[in-house]
Amino acid sequence: MIARLKQLIRSKQQRWIRNRLPEEASIHLTQRRIFIFPTRQGFAYLFVVLILFLMAINYQNSLVFGLCFWLIAVFVVCVHHTFLNVHGLLIDCQSIEPGFEGGVVALNLKVRGSGKRVHHGLELLCDDGVLDGVSQEAWLPVLEFQQTIKVSCNATQRGYMDVGRVRIRSVFPLGLLQGWSWLRFGKKALVYPKPEVVSNMTWFDVVGESSVAHSALGEGEFHGLREFRVGDSLRRVDWKRRARGLPLMLKLFDSEQSDQRYVDWGSLPGVPKEQRLSQLCYLALQWHRQGKAYGLRLPHTEIMVSSGKTHLTLVLTELALFT
Numbered sequence: 001m002i003a004r005l006k007q008l009i010r011s012k013q014q015r016w017i018r019n020r021l022p023e024e025a026s027i028h029l030t031q032r033r034i035f036i037f038p039t040r041q042g043f044a045y046l047f048v049v050l051i052l053f054l055m056a057i058n059y060q061n062s063l064v065f066g067l068c069f070w071l072i073a074v075f076v077v078c079v080h081h082t083f084l085n086v087h088g089l090l091i092d093c094q095s096i097e098p099g100f101e102g103g104v105v106a107l108n109l110k111v112r113g114s115g116k117r118v119h120h121g122l123e124l125l126c127d128d129g130v131l132d133g134v135s136q137e138a139w140l141p142v143l144e145f146q147q148t149i150k151v152s153c154n155a156t157q158r159g160y161m162d163v164g165r166v167r168i169r170s171v172f173p174l175g176l177l178q179g180w181s182w183l184r185f186g187k188k189a190l191v192y193p194k195p196e197v198v199s200n201m202t203w204f205d206v207v208g209e210s211s212v213a214h215s216a217l218g219e220g221e222f223h224g225l226r227e228f229r230v231g232d233s234l235r236r237v238d239w240k241r242r243a244r245g246l247p248l249m250l251k252l253f254d255s256e257q258s259d260q261r262y263v264d265w266g267s268l269p270g271v272p273k274e275q276r277l278s279q280l281c282y283l284a285l286q287w288h289r290q291g292k293a294y295g296l297r298l299p300h301t302e303i304m305v306s307s308g309k310t311h312l313t314l315v316l317t318e319l320a321l322f323t
Contacts, residue, residue, distance in 0.1 A: 109124065
């Protein structure tokens with residue numbers, strides 16, 4: 001009963017926040033977007049002031065009354081400065097770096113100051129920004145004009161994932177109050193499968209080496225041309241044809257039609273879908289680190305053998321978006 005009540009209150013709170021703070025690509029922190037509330041230290045501070053006030057009433061001590069009023073004045077001034085420290089900030093989400101499932105994706109945020117003052121002690125944290133018990137907050141100790149900062153969010157599911165909310169928070173100047181706002185950019189992050197070690201990795205290496213030995217005998221006879229694709233090796237481009245102003249084409253040889261190294265869906269029969277994608281992801285990463293050329297074969301999708309960072313990104317993207 002209590003758990004259901006908490007869930008109901010939380011859902012109503014989330015709905016209210018979504019209505020008050022809509023998704024925007026560029027977010028300007030105005031008065032409507034900023035919330036202020038005492039911290040634990042702030043509540044302790046107020047409790048001490050209350051005790052002093054009761055003591056002043058009990059002993060009719062004017063000096064203690066004066067101290068209480070001065071401490072309350074300090075608290076009120078902190079409210080003003082805490083608000084101004086986050087007011088006027090402009091935050092843009094420039095890009096989102098992909099990550100692997102179970103890890104993090106990184107949001108590249110540009111934070112610009114109001115231009116009227118220097119901002120101090122800004123903390124940015126994703127809504128679920130805790131990984132393995134470690135908080136993933138990012139800090140801006142001092143912001144005068146503008147600065148780019150990287151904020152990490154948990155990658156919880158393969159494919160395109162909603163990054164959710166980012167909280168920007170400050171307890172400047174004395175830590176008695178916290179001023180914060182929720183940032184919702186409405187963007188999605190690309191999450192690759194979580195790499196999983198392949199138990200029969202030696203078998204894949206043997207198959208790959210047989211391909212290398214076969215092609216080492218020579219490129220073989222010219223087989224034909226095909227259209228150039230992103231990720232293809234530039235060494236096999238028909239540059240003479242390109243020099244005549246014709247489209248980029250790739251040379252194919254007979255030896256390339258035979259056995260080659262592939263990250264192949266059919267090479268792992270009987271393995272569950274998500275586990276198979278994770279193992280194929282591990283294969284691609286291993287062969288990339290070793291500088292080996294490889295291709296990708298999935299149901300209804302094939303990427304020709306190539307190498308390089310662009311090719312790896314293309315392969316990992318296909319694995320991430322496979323359905």
